[in-house]
Amino acid sequence: MAKQISELKLGILGGGQLGRMLIQEAINYNLTTLVLDPDHEAPCKNLANYFECGSITDFDTVYKFGKKADVITIEIEKVNIEALEQLEKEGKMVFPQARVIRLIQDKGIQKQFFKENDIPTAPFQLANTKEDLLNSSFPFPYMLKQRKDGYDGKGVMRINTIADLDNAFDSPCLIEELVDFEKEIAVIVSRNSNGEVKTFPMVEMEFNAEANLVEFLISPSTYPEHVQERAETIAKNIAAALNITGLLAVEMFITKDGQILVNELAPRPHNSGHHTIEGNYVSQFDQHLRAVFNLPLGDTRAINNAVMLNVLGEKGHDGVAKYQGLEKIMAIDGVYVHLYGKKYTKPFRKMGHITIVDQNREAAIEKANLIKETLKVIS
Amino acid sequence: MAKQISELKLGILGGGQLGRMLIQEAINYNLTTLVLDPDHEAPCKNLANYFECGSITDFDTVYKFGKKADVITIEIEKVNIEALEQLEKEGKMVFPQARVIRLIQDKGIQKQFFKENDIPTAPFQLANTKEDLLNSSFPFPYMLKQRKDGYDGKGVMRINTIADLDNAFDSPCLIEELVDFEKEIAVIVSRNSNGEVKTFPMVEMEFNAEANLVEFLISPSTYPEHVQERAETIAKNIAAALNITGLLAVEMFITKDGQILVNELAPRPHNSGHHTIEGNYVSQFDQHLRAVFNLPLGDTRAINNAVMLNVLGEKGHDGVAKYQGLEKIMAIDGVYVHLYGKKYTKPFRKMGHITIVDQNREAAIEKANLIKETLKVIS
Incomplete structure (x- = not known):
């Protein structure tokens, strides 16, 4: 054996x-x-x-x-x-393979990979310095993203006019056309070394504009079947083109005119898959282990409606974390608490997440809103 | 705070x-x-x-x-x-309180507690020595149980005739009338210090006679509502009489003439609640934490049909454990592997458990049978 x-x-x-x-x-x-x-x-x-x-x-x-x-x-x-x-x-x-991480580490190479592989994505241009930006004819407004090391909303800014370039990054960057999107969505796909591939059902995300972080995630999506299938096919195509072993989170936009554009990849378990722990037959974490150890992939179907809510450090609080309202939210049925074991809180730090599972989608969203108002990470 | x-x-x-x-x-x-x-x-x-x-x-x-x-x-x-x-x-x-553990540690005191509190249980007698057994007029056949330290089928024997007493325990024991049961069932009840009480739905157990261990557990039960309610009420009555804080597993028999008799208690998470990890909204482990920290109790409802299968060391194998067939069973949808981190296997040692979740009860049982034939713990 x-x-x-x-x-x-x-x-x-x-x-x-x-x-x-x-x-x-x-x-x-x-x-x-x-x-x-x-x-x-x-x-x-x-x-x-x-x-x-x-x-x-x-x-x-x-x-x-x-x-x-x-x-x-x-x-x-x-x-x-x-x-x-x-x-x-x-x-x-x-797993994921070093070459996959190398490609994804650099948002510029990532975008070029999309282009070479006919993966739909927003038009873009690369720039190495602030000077390049000043000389670019790319039309305003646009998104400016550092090619490396950006995460959780860091390394990204919106450029509306040439004046905004005063504060622009002076490092290798990616300029990207603003996407007039209706919804941000994500599909997590997994692939083992035998080439078995499975996608989790497409999810919808609601952003907190101030924190530039996912605030709510709703699973499964209520978009029509054909839209969901298209998103899942794009994710599978990327996994195949990368020949990845492991998990791949594919963040996408649905534009107001019905296109699906790929935003970014993450070759690992991802915030957009936390709800799978309770909401799906197999969790993204179990699936990642199955994929990297070349074991049969699990059943990705949703069991129930699930809403995931990031628990972020409250503004104005910096210090040893306290979880105000925790007991209150635990009294609500179908609420799962996941604290991340971080001793110190600071504004918008990801301190944990809450998943709400409910047979009724609207009830789950209502509970998520109540929890958002009730649970505060303070110091 | x-x-x-x-x-x-x-x-x-x-x-x-x-x-x-x-x-x-x-x-x-x-x-x-x-x-x-x-x-x-x-x-x-x-x-x-x-x-x-x-x-x-x-x-x-x-x-x-x-x-x-x-x-x-x-x-x-x-x-x-x-x-x-x-x-x-x-x-x-x-939590559970020391006096509750003291009572449950001793099967003799446990039985007397049932009697004093009108909890239905099989007729019994106490004996301190083998001599007491020989002098007893309790009719054969009966079950002989050591009052203390029995677990997983140890410390229990069936006495059919006086000849069997040659090998009987010479320590404080409990003699119990044989119960002609149709089904072994269990209800787990939880209680926090505020006095909030919740029961998990009643489950049915199938035993492996040779190992004297639970082999399959099926949740939820398909007994009529009124039978399940009666079992759950008995469990709640025991929790109330004990004034316990924490989890209490109540193992019971349903006799062929439709009575429910309490067999034994365990004041903690229990083998008969492992399926709750995936099969119910709240797991017995989460519920135990909620109870002992006096937090609101979780929703005990079943999400799906769940069958739990103990993974026991194979007969004839003693040494570093190997899990034959693990990859095969992981290819079956809705199968959850829980290995217990035990390096060495020996015959009938509890090495892990598998939970099978399926919207179709019969399909779940069929999968459990297949897994039982496929997964072997060898050395």
């Missing part, structure tokens, strides 16, 4: 909430987990079988850490790719 | 699979967990924030361990009660 999942060691680069929820699932398979994270109080610290406090962007640290594992995965894209490539050369299984 | 669950420390006596699944749930609340277990390779070892290898029956060890926690609970009844009583005197919250 080949080595089984219960005998293998999974190395995870990054020890945040995504790693934490991955470990919660890994426990069910007796999987040994190793985590590398620069924060000595990372959410995974007490859960991993082995926790190393160290840089995930340093070649030597990542390489030496990876040598200890049988399979290496990520919960954040900003990792040292060269070390992963070296580990792959030496026969380690790195 | 009073101290919140995320700021509290839960001490768990026992570090087996029940503690392990309790910790998986506790992670969602940022709860700090401390575990005491005599086995340095206990399933909880790598998951608890603090793990202590030590005796759970020794006064000093339990007392000192308990001093470190805010709330103390158990995952096994065989613990040092005197230490828990002392901790209660000093103001620690011990």
Whole structure:
């Protein structure tokens, strides 16, 4: 018999909430987990079988850490790719593959990949410096995105007029046409090394404009079947073009004229899949483990309507976190609390999420609104 | 604001699979967990924030361990009660309460409690020695149970004739009339300190006669509503009579003439509630945490038909565990694997459980039968 999942060691680069929820699932398979994270109080610290406090962007640290594992995965894209490539050369299984992370790390290369593979996406242009931006004839208004290291709304700004360029990033950037969208949607697709592919049902997102973060996520979507199928097909096409092993979150826009445009990719468990823990037969975390260990993929169907709500640090609060209203929201049926084990809160920090499951979609949304008003992370 | 669950420390006596699944749930609340277990390779070892290898029956060890926690609970009844009583005197919250554990630890006192509180149960007699058994006029055949420390089919034997008494226990025992039962059932009831009480829907069990262990558990039951209500009312009455805080599993028989008789109690998460992780809105583990921290109890309704199957060590295998057929069963939709992190298997050792969830009850049972034939724990 080949080595089984219960005998293998999974190395995870990054020890945040995504790693934490991955470990919660890994426990069910007796999987040994190793985590590398620069924060000595990372959410995974007490859960991993082995926790190393160290840089995930340093070649030597990542390489030496990876040598200890049988399979290496990520919960954040900003990792040292060269070390992963070296580990792959030496026969380690790195999923998603280093070349996939390299491509996705850079929003410019990501966009070019879309173009080369006929993946629908908003028109764009690349710029290396602020000077390039000033010389560009790309029409205002547009979105300006740093090619690397942006996340959770950071590294993104809207440029309305040439005057806004005063504060623009002076680093390799991507200029993107503003999309007049009706809805932001996401599809998570998974693929194992045998080439088995499954998508989770398409979900709809509501954004908090101020925080530039997903506020509500609603699953499943109520868009017509053919729209959902189109979104799921796009996700599958991207997974196939990337030849990825693991999970891939595909964020898309539905424009007001009915087009679907791909916004961004994440080759790992993603905020847009948290609701799957309770809302779907298989969770995105279980599915990621199945994919990277080349096990049969699980049933992605929705069990129930699910609304996911990010729990963000309250404005004006910075310090040891307290969860005001927690007891009140736990009195509501079908409410699942997921706190991420972060000791300190700060404005808009992702401190946890709440999933609401209800047979009635409107009731689930109503509960989500009530919870949003009730639960506050203060210090 | 009073101290919140995320700021509290839960001490768990026992570090087996029940503690392990309790910790998986506790992670969602940022709860700090401390575990005491005599086995340095206990399933909880790598998951608890603090793990202590030590005796759970020794006064000093339990007392000192308990001093470190805010709330103390158990995952096994065989613990040092005197230490828990002392901790209660000093103001620690011990849930279930020490007096409840004391009562349930002793099957003789448990039966007397049933009698005093008009809880229906099979006729019985107590015996202190083998001599008492030989002198008893209790009619054969009967079940002979050791009053203390029996579990998983150990400490129980069937006495058909006086000749069987040669091998009988020579310790305080309980003689119990054989129940001609149609079905073994269970109801888990939970109660918080505010007195809020909720029962999980009644489940049906199928036993493996050879291992004397639950083999299949089916949720929810298909017995008529009035039978289920009666079972749930009995469970609530017991919880009220005990004035328990926490979870209480009530194992019962439905006799061929339609009576419900209580068999045994367990004041903690229980094998008969494992299916609730995926099969019900709230899991027994979440509910136990809610109860002991005096939080609102969750929605116990079944989401789907669920069948739970214990994964037992194969006969003739003793050594490092391998899970034959695991990949095959993971290819079946709605199948959830829970391995308990035990390195070594031995015949009939509980190594894990599998839950099968399906909208069709018969399909779920069929899948369970297939899994039983496919998955083998060997060495």
